[in-house]
Each structure stands twice: as structure tokens, then as C-alpha cells.
Amino acid sequence: MKEILRASIAILLIVALLFYGVSLLEKGSATTSGGTTITVFNWGEYIDPELIARFEEETNTKVIYETFDSNEAMMTKIEQGGTSYDVAMPSEYAIEKMKESELLLPIDHEKIPNLKNIDPYFLDLPFDPGNKYSIPYFWGTVGIAYNPALLEGQSFESWNDLWDPSLKEEVIIVDSAREAIGMGLNSLNYSLNSTDLSELRQATDKLKTLGPNVKAVIGDEIVEMMRREEAAIALTWSGQAADMMFVNENIDYSVPKEGSNLWFDNMVIPKTAGNAEGAHEFINFMLEAEVAAQNTSYVGYSTPNQAATELMDAEVIEDERFYPPEELRERLEVYKNLGPEMLGVYNELFLEFKMDMKN
């Protein structure tokens, strides 16, 4: 008994000492750099790390970089307020929600002169009129990634092409309610933001008839499965499709003609910010034409930065799969924040689809 007690005390002491050491080190590094610190909260693999180093050098600001894997997880962490995140990159519906819950600080446009680089099409959107709280970072679509090498000449101009009986057990669907139910809605020419229960019912029933063609409903594993040619077709985001193509050149991407989802990830300053000045500086830096161009070629998503596109390969910018021209964009729809009840309905219908797809 005495030995156990002694051992526990020894362990506790060591832990306490280590904690003290860590706190000393942290303080030391913050002061020796002579500058300030900002904490950036971003999706994984969503920035060129070289640019962070460059920003640190140019502004003498230390960047603490953390990542999240879903808008919900990000919002929860910001709401709890344990860490003073200075910049975050939520998607449009999350920005709407964060605005409602007053989690964001307004952005001073005078401190972001590079805002002029952004294509006006991506400014003043319904989820944030006047860009009071958010600045565009990347954008993209939802569509069908497919590998013609594994198929027999099928193409995907319409969502209904997925229902082709020759595609038995070939289609992977992303494990996300709004994308999956949205595909059902789109294939029936309904709005992606439908709150009409009978439309949603029809969409779910239609989706269930896709059952025999569904190979799996999974998350980020899709990218690896498509790269290794384990699967031929996937309902996915344009950025994930770009990730797949980066490794496997056979893969192609198409946004069906009935329409699809258009999404935006924007930079915001959460109310937890300890260094709003530095946050503005960082946002402005990311909007510099040359920086945005470098970041875009690293990340592979579509940039809203017009000045950057002029510096990039014409081949990339003219690729209509990732930079659909405006008349194509007309058919695309941005998600609205439908409120928690409607999100619940979507998720329950999605569960029902998962239950029934095998029969």
C-alpha cells in the first residue's frame, strides 16, 4: 500500500513538473519570436503549408494551425471557446448558423484591400449579405466522379444515368444526408432546399430504387477507393474528385444537367479571436493573387480569386468541370440553413434509405 502511494505521488510530481515545463516553453516561444500569434482553424489538407511559413516570415506572426473534419465539430469547439481561434473556414450554411448564434466578429473591409481580387459573383451572397462576416476562400460543386476505364462507355449528363441497370453495385454514395437526398431531389427536378415533405418522400423513394446499384455509403474513404480503382462511380464533392484525379488520371467528373449543389467555404473571424488584427492580416494575405494561385494549385479546389486565375494555367481555369461558366452555375443551388428540424427530417429519410437499399 505504501509503495503504491509513493509511486502515485512520484508520478503526480513528474506530471506537475512536466506541465510547468511545457507552460514555460510555450511562454518562451511566444515572447522570443517577438511577434504575435494567430490560431487558424481549417479543414484538413486545405492550405499550402509553405504559405503559412511565408506569412509567418512576412508578418512576424506565429501561426498555430489546427484542423477539423466537419462544420458541426468546428462549431462545437468554437462555441465551447477553449481555444482562441482567430480565423476559421466554415461552409456557407454553417456561416448562417454561426451568425445566428452570434459566434462571428464583423470583418473590417478596409483592412482587406485584396478583397478587390475576388470575382464579384462570389460576393454578397444570400448567406452573408455584404460579406459582413465572411470572405470567400474556395468553392465547388457536388457531382459524379467516374472512371471510364472501368465502365462500358456510360456517361453521366443526367442524375438518372446512375439508375442504369448495367451499373449494378458500382456507385458509391457519400455518407451525408443532404448530398444523398439532394441527388434524389435533383433527379426529380426539385429544389435542393425543399422542405416539402411530399417532395422529400418522393426523392427518398426514388433513391431507394437506386439500391441495387449502390456499392457502399462511406465518407472520406471514397477518395482512396476511387484512386485504387476499387470503385467506378462516386457521388462526391468537386474537391474530392480533384483529389482523385490528381493520383488517377483515368477519373473524370461531371455535374449533371438537372442541377446540383454549389458550395462555398469562406474565411471568418470567430468571436473567440484573441488577435483580430492578425486575423485580418492573414485573410488579406490569403487573398493576394499570387498566394491564392499557389494555394489553389496545392489544394485543387476552385478559387473565387479572379486575379489569381489570371496567374494560373489556362488549362485549369478553362476546365468547365471545376470552373463551370456562369450559365451552368445558374442551374446550381446553394444550400440554405433549413433549421434543425428539417435537418432531422433529411437525416431520418437518409437512414431510411440506408435501411432499405439492400432490398
Added chain:
Amino acid sequence: MKTKAPRFYYMIPYYLWIVLFVVAPIALVVYYSFFNITGDFTFSNYQNFFSSVYFRMTLSSFWYAFLVTLITIAIAYPTAYWLTKTKNKQLWLLLIIIPSWINLLLKAYAFIGIFGLYGPVNKVISTFGSRQQILFTDFSFIFVAVYIFIPFMILPIFNSLDKLNPALFDASRDLGASSWVTFRRVIFPLTLNGVKSGIQAVFIPALSLFVITRLISGNKVITLGTAIEQQFLVTQNWGMGSTIAVFLILFMIIVMMLTGQKDRGGAISGKTK
């Protein structure tokens, strides 16, 4: 009377633990189950549970948990029996336990590779015929679940078999019983408690598996665990998630009662995931 005081002090950590980590969480789950997504008091979550989706989900969870448990018993019993007969019991036992120390996710990802279209299993198959889709099928789900749970079935059965007095076999044979009758009338009844502990350690967690339902069966197998995860993490409807959890707790209690036993000698503390 004075002698009782110290004993009470020794029990404090135990009671604290029970209250903080057993009673309080269950009470919270039950409490949350009476609120809807906007935070109003309601019984609608319970009504919703009896709607067709969740009801069928419960049935399918039970069906798959039942299959998994049945197959684990079929494999674990002979294995445990054979183990008691080997020379290096402890070494063999350790070899069976070691895989259960490896993280579940890691094992799941390994199986994605093993069962993949270009994985080792299909390489063998392709020498006989065309490649088969193994991943994302009922087979792969049950195979991986059985693989994960097997140590938790072998251990209690092994413990109860190991405790049997060998003289019992001799006595049975002396009295003219064949080896099948010896097994059926002597060995099996005496090790039933081990089997019951094993069922508890396998059936109950199998009801709420959700990691491998997604990674290995591509959400083609849905358990109540999947629904709870979605309610909490995606919909953020804690009320409905808690309601499903309440039913899961009820089912667990029923299973515990059905497999309950007075002599818990064969029980092991199973990992619950």
C-alpha cells in the same frame, strides 16, 4: 460499532465511481430522451422510435448480433476446449488475446485492404475465377465482427472449461457414457455459465457496432449504433439519440437477465465498444 467506520471509508471511491460514471450518465440519457430538438419536453421521441424505420433497425440489429454471437460460439467453444488440452495454455491464450489490444479502427482499415478488389483474398480467388466483391457485403461484416469479438467469447469459456475437474470425465465414462453424452450431459451444462458470460460480452456490444458497419459493410448493415451516432453528431438531436440509447440499455438489461447467473465464476470483464 467502531470497526464499521473504516470499511465505509473504503467504499467511498467505489460509490463515487458508480454514481459519477454509471448512475449519472444513465440518468442524463433518460432525461435528454424527453426533450425534442428545440428543447421542449415531449414524449414524441418515444413515439418516433416505434415508427417503422427504428423498429426495423432494431430487428436488423438483433438479427446481425444474433448471427455474430452464434458464429463466435461455434468457433470459440471448440477452440477453448482445445486450448485446455494444450501444453502451453498461457502462451496460446496470450496469442488469442493480443489482437484485441489493437485499435478497432486500425483493424477495420486493415480489412478494407485485405478484402479489397485487389487485396490478397481476391488475388487467391482470381487464380480460380473472376474477382469477387467481398467488401461491403453481409459476409465481410459478419466475418470482421466475429474476428473482433472472438477473444471475448473464448476467454470465459476457457475459464470455465479449465476449472472443470478431470475426474468428472472419468466418472462419466466409468458409468458408461459415450463421449458425446459426456459432453452433452456433463461438460456443457457445467460450462454454460462461461457461454452466458461470453454471450453478454459479444451480443450486447454487437447490437451497437457502428464503426465497422460503415467501413466494412458500407452502411448496408445498419445497427442502432449507426442511428445514435447520426443523431448526436450530424442532426444534433440529442433527444432522439438518447431515446435510442434508452432502448439499447433496456435491451441490454433484458439480455443480461436472460443470461444471468448466480455463480459468476466464469465471467471476465469484457471490453464494451
